[in-house]
Amino acid sequence: MLHNIFYQSPHRQKFVRCVVCGKESEYRICGECLVEREKIAELEKFNLELCTKCNSVRIGKEWLRIDLEKAVKRLIIQNLRVSPNFDVHEVKLAEKFAILKGILNGDLVEFSLPLRYSVRRITCPRCSRESGGYYESIVQIRAFKRPLRKEEIERIKEIVNRSIMETDGEKDFISKFEFQRNGVDFYLGSRKLGEKVSRRIAEEFGGKISESRKLHTRIDGRDSYRFTFLVRLPEYEEMDVVVKDGTLYVVKNAHSGKGIDFLSGKHANVSNTEVAVKKSSLGWGIITNLDESSAEVMTEKGEVVVVQRPFGAEIGKEVYVFEYKSRSYAFPRDI
Incomplete structure (x- = not known):
């Protein structure tokens, strides 16, 4: 019977020599001989789900932005069943095979398994929300008694984009960006991102933050709010x-x-x-x-x-x- 990859090996018995090849071994049959005679591992066919927009890959319940090779290796490990005496150390990919390397009955062995998977292209939850205009917070940037300067707007955009790249969560995206008469508005996917962005902008420009919320809807009997963070930059500029x-x-x-x-x-x-x-x-x-x-x-x-x-x-x-x-x-x- 094959077991999950993380199954702990049972207690080993002491033998002097392998019954097949005769070399010294702690097992009745050494790993090199066993891998030639027995099925050590099975790899089931699995699905590889890719987002059509951002190319993130679904691993279990998560959507991760990793390269395809890493994704396939992680899915192999999820769908791999191995003998309790085999400890997997490395997984490599060939054209149509998964190559496993590890310790079996005290020997370092390597063998291949047929690699079968199908690719399914769908839209991940993050991209689905983003394309649907979903947002939980609005960050409004204004200045006291003056319009924002072009350089300030460009720097603010950099702060927002950097904040998104640092977290890369399911709701960390810009749903909409709007120019207003005296400033700019960012519609963001989460309240947490709105808090982070507004705080960073206020810290860099010496501004003040005011927060408000508005009831948006009810989900499963609970109130769902949208939050507005108004960041007010100082009236003064350098050399004023x-x-x-x-x-x-x-x-x-x-x-x-x-x-x-x-x-x-x-x-x-x-x-x-x-x-x-x-x-x-x-x-x-x-x-x-x-x-x-x-x-x-x-x-x-x-x-x-x-x-x-x-x-x-x-x-x-x-x-x-x-x-x-x-x-x-x-x-x-x-x-």
Whole structure:
């Protein structure tokens, strides 16, 4: 009788020589002689189920994205019945045969079995859901008081795609992507993926997340919800001027919320601050004169303005110039 591949070998009896070939052996008949005389293994015909869209393979209850050779080997092991004294060490594939290598009655043996399987092409559950527009969560990306920049959208797409590739679960897919007036929406296959994506985007861009849910349907008497994750990115961008506790800062890193006080040179976290002047509204000029507390700047319009001496000021250095609450300010362009 043949047994499952993982069957433990029974206790061995001690013999001096093989009764067939006469060589020393711990068994009445050595493995090399036994494999020539007895059926050591049987391999049943099996089905190989392939997804027509993503080429994943069904192994048991799972759909796996593995190459065809690995899939066939795993299915061979699932459908293989072996003698209790044979421990399989390796499975190799030939054109129409499965080659088994292992230990039989103390000997390393190798033999082949006919390989018979049929290929069945169907759609896996993941692709079926994806093509049917299934989704459990929506991740909405917006920014305070401004539209998203093209570079931000491209980076956000990279974050979403990387998150999907890392998990590759049955519901980890993008069902739909939409441009909105001030941002973008991702319709995702699972709530868990929506949580992961929104958290990563907020961490990278310094944004805030708000979550809501809406009853979608009832399944087997249980409520099924769809979740919306709104990620709101900061209003400020790099080189914008923001105000925090009455002090003006230049945003140096919009993602981490780092800024610099352009008068003292001190760094600070400027997250959740108000934008005083956008970079696009800054003028420029050149420092023409300096003293201990002030600087004269010739602006691009040919006007001379006097400002409080900024950190890193030097005569001849190019600066950004702006007005805030009826006062003029300037800071070096390379701050």
